[in-house]
Amino acid sequence: MWANAVQEELRMSLRLTHLICAAAGALTLAVSPAIAQDKTFELKLAHWVPPSHPLQKALEDWGTSVEKASGGTLKFKVYPSQQLGKAFDHYDMARDGIADLTYINPGYQPGRFPIIGAGELPFLITNAKGGSQGFDAWYRKYADKEMKDVKFCLAFFHDPGSFHSKTKKIVVPGDVKGMKIRPAHATMAQFVSQLGGSNVQSSAPEVRDILEKGVAEAVTFPWGSVPLFGIDRVTKYHIDAPLYATTFAFVFSPITYAQLSASQKKVIDDHCTNEWALRVATPWADYEHAGVAKLKADPAHEVYPLTPEQLAEWKKAAEPLQQAWAANVKKAGGNPDAIMKELKDSLAKHNAAY
CATH class of the missing domain: 3.40.190.170 (Bacterial extracellular solute-binding protein, family 7)
Incomplete structure (x- = not known):
């Protein structure tokens, strides 16, 4: 009888131990992602056109989507009008971590990016929407080599000028x-x-x-x-x-990217896609195209x-x-x-x- 009591106590002790281990494991699983993502970043998104430009809203939309997808751990602030540096310097600003995402015109630095320069040739595209999707899809094959100092995000055109x-x-x-x-x-x-x-x-x-x-x-x-x-x-x-047309790109700072958790990196990767190239290009394409009629109507x-x-x-x-x-x-x-x-x-x- 005494032996039965001891065995029952041992069984209860083992069950209790299993419950504690299981709870600890569940707690670990619940806490680990939070630990991996608990560092919050405020991303600096830099461009050099006025805040009234359609690109401002495109960057705000990009940042808002990133913030939502990251559960608020990747916040953002847009810096327009060359606030963080001259237009010509935006590629190097991303490279050096002065800004986290920058808007660049590769043609501002002649000879530095020869392949993407194809997009600058006259009589190449008829419209910026399909043009941006086609251009972005094409350039991804070459971006890692030609823009190796940064993390390439996406490329696009403005409507033909x-x-x-x-x-x-x-x-x-x-x-x-x-x-x-x-x-x-x-x-x-x-x-x-x-x-x-x-x-x-x-x-x-x-x-x-x-x-x-x-x-x-x-x-x-x-x-x-x-x-x-x-x-x-x-x-x-x-x-x-x-x-x-003019070629443009968003490039991300490799210094910042290296500090992100795996899930935060995925959020950035999910916002550096061909679909996002179209989303960025569309409002600007519509805006530029409307300018033709506006000038025609002005005597x-x-x-x-x-x-x-x-x-x-x-x-x-x-x-x-x-x-x-x-x-x-x-x-x-x-x-x-x-x-x-x-x-x-x-x-x-x-x-x-x-």
Whole structure:
């Protein structure tokens, strides 16, 4: 009888031990994710256009979604208008951890990113929405090598832009000769030089000032941004043709990314996708496209189309740009014919090829 009592006590003790172990295990499982994610970060999202620009809301939407998906451990603040650094420095700001996510124009640093420069070539895309999806899908294959100093997030276009002039109508390539023009990026700068014009370098926020002071006579710019940056006050003539687009990217700081937990990294990865490239591009694409009608409706401006013959002349004049791009890609060890075919196929797939 005494032995039975002892055995029963042992059985109860074992059951109690199992219950304690199970509870401890459950507690460990419940607490571990919290421990892994309990460090809160306030991500600095930096760009260099005004807070009234559609990109501001795109970054706010991106940050809000990241914050929600991370359970509030990844908060954010947007820094517009070059608050954390000059437009030209935003890639290096992400590299160095000065900002956590930055908006970059690769064309602001000629020769540094030769492959993505394909997106700057004239007469490549017809619209920014499909263009951004096709462009982003294509570039992901090359981003890790070409932008190895940062964590590439996504790439996109603005809607095609054109020439906007203060002093005279630009109708054919020969009209550029002798003009002082602010180019949108390195490829357009090369185009201006090739046509006999001279380049005036400045970031987008500085364009109105250089036109107003006569430092430049014309600019290549997307349509909606002309009034946004006050450029409509200092220009009069506008070619109504999808001449070129500018490539942009969001890049994330590798310093910050390395500090995140596995689940936080997944949140960032889930927001650096082709779907997000479209989400970022869409409001801006709509905004820029609406700028054409806005300038057409203003009697102070002359918006004029090109004839088929004039357009053919522009396309012919642009051919050396693709040859120069191909030479730069070869120097970087790439196969320009294969790379360009991949890009055009991707744009065609997304209904955006010129």
